[in-house]
Amino acid sequence: MTQVSAETAARAVLDTAGRRAGIDVAKAELMRLGENALYRLPNRIIARIARSGQLAAAAREVAVARWLEASGVDAVRVLPDVAQPVDVDGRAVTWWQELPPHREGTxxxxxxxxxxxxxxxxxxxxxxxxxxxxxxxxxxxxxxxxxxxxxxxxxxxxxxxxxxxxxxxxxxxxxxxxxxxxxxxxxxxxxxxxxxxxxxxxxxxxxxxxxxxxxxxxxxxxxxxxxxxxxxxxxxxxxxxxxxxxxxxxxxxxxxxxxxxxxxxxxxxxxxxxxxxxxxxxxxxxxxxxxxxxxxx
The missing domain is CATH 3.90.1200.10 (Aminoglycoside phosphotransferase (APH), C-terminal lobe)
Incomplete structure (x- = not known):
């Protein structure tokens, strides 16, 4: 799959996931297309689209994020009150709260x-x-x-x-x-x-x-x-x-x-x-x- 076709496929997945989750993705901007596709949405929301076959890993990642937050360990936080992950033809879509400006840790x-x-x-x-x-x-x-x-x-x-x-x-x-x-x-x-x-x-x-x-x-x-x-x-x-x-x-x-x-x-x-x-x-x-x-x- 070429870079262009991979981006087209990811965008189609995002559109479907947004409809199912009740999240408006019309103004989503692609941030990165690598191991995962990352999109920035209005209201400081990040959509993350995994490759095929990663549903279990995505569900565990959401559970880990919630557990770390409850344990007092600072980590990226999932968007609350949204059922996750969304399964779109075997690709997992998860929704996260965007971090403020940041840099690599020392x-x-x-x-x-x-x-x-x-x-x-x-x-x-x-x-x-x-x-x-x-x-x-x-x-x-x-x-x-x-x-x-x-x-x-x-x-x-x-x-x-x-x-x-x-x-x-x-x-x-x-x-x-x-x-x-x-x-x-x-x-x-x-x-x-x-x-x-x-x-x-x-x-x-x-x-x-x-x-x-x-x-x-x-x-x-x-x-x-x-x-x-x-x-x-x-x-x-x-x-x-x-x-x-x-x-x-x-x-x-x-x-x-x-x-x-x-x-x-x-x-x-x-x-x-x-x-x-x-x-x-x-x-x-x-x-x-x-x-x-x-x-x-």
């Missing part, structure tokens, strides 16, 4: 927010699920049509190897609720609030999974400084890079980012060079970390 803010999240007891009113670090990766590989079959075969083999390594992880910190995708863009500073975004992968799992995101941002991508990483470690109280299982989670995180680039390239072939670069890095063909990867939507 290392200190991310660490503090994660510490508070990880200290919460798991919810009892719904099944939050267990962490699946490989969710949707096989699907993204299958759809990576800009890659050769040899490249996709390598990715499938690498995925299998990572699954074996993950199953043999050494002892972790006590399991907790984890955000699931806790890089600095998903923990933002909005005035005096530090807010979690993108709650669809919240689940129960090893806290190290969330901590690895900031380590990867530092040591794989050079996106934050080593000094900022030290602030993160002090604030949280644990250095995941010193843990024996760190390289396993790091490698899975890097592979998830690579599979996302493959998905983006399949829909926008102009981004093909980025997936080629990332695969070369994973194969050891571009030297040691850090690597200069260009963000994809």
């Amino acid at each position: 290392a200190l803010q991310v660490a503090t927010a994660l510490r508070r999240l990880h200290d919460l007891p798991p919810p009892t009113g719904f099944n939050i699920g267990r962490l699946d670090p490989f969710v949707r990766l096989a699907e993204r590989i299958d759809r990576a049509v800009t890659l050769s079959e040899a490249d996709r075969a390598w990715m499938r083999a690498h995925l299998s190897d990572l699954a074996v390594r993950y199953a043999a992880l050494p002892e972790t910190l006590p399991e907790s609720v984890v955000h699931g995708d806790a890089w600095i863009g998903n923990v933002v500073s909005a005035g005096n609030r530090v807010v979690f975004l993108d709650l669809e992968r919240c689940s129960v799992g090893p806290p190290e999974w969330d901590l690895t995101s900031t380590a990867v941002k530092t040591f794989t991508l050079a996106g934050i400084s080593v000094e900022d990483y030290a602030v993160f470690v002090r604030a949280y109280g644990y250095d995941v890079t010193a843990w024996a299982g760190f390289e396993v989670l790091r490698d899975i995180r890097e592979f998830r980012m690579t599979c996302m680039a493959a998905q983006v390239a399949a829909e926008n072939p102009a981004r093909h060079d980025e997936i080629v670069l990332r695969l070369a890095c994973l194969r050891g063909e571009r030297g040691s970390r850090p690597w200069l990867w260009t963000p994809v939507p």
Whole structure:
């Protein structure tokens, strides 16, 4: 599906969902078309349209948002008094309250927010699920049509190897609720609030999974400084890079980012060079970390 046809399809889904929910979407503006389609509506409403097959994940995300609000953990908030998600031909549409102007969280803010999240007891009113670090990766590989079959075969083999390594992880910190995708863009500073975004992968799992995101941002991508990483470690109280299982989670995180680039390239072939670069890095063909990867939507 091309970028234009993907936008047309998302708009059609939004129109149907708006009619069913009783929400006027006539003046909706597309904010982003990536893993999810995001639209801004009047009255500070955000509509989020997931890809097909994500109804259960969307329902859990709404439940997580309500639970976090009740628990006193600041996160993006669902629009109240609206039945969610709306199912439009297998695509989930959810409705959210727009945040005020915000920016990426600092290392200190991310660490503090994660510490508070990880200290919460798991919810009892719904099944939050267990962490699946490989969710949707096989699907993204299958759809990576800009890659050769040899490249996709390598990715499938690498995925299998990572699954074996993950199953043999050494002892972790006590399991907790984890955000699931806790890089600095998903923990933002909005005035005096530090807010979690993108709650669809919240689940129960090893806290190290969330901590690895900031380590990867530092040591794989050079996106934050080593000094900022030290602030993160002090604030949280644990250095995941010193843990024996760190390289396993790091490698899975890097592979998830690579599979996302493959998905983006399949829909926008102009981004093909980025997936080629990332695969070369994973194969050891571009030297040691850090690597200069260009963000994809």
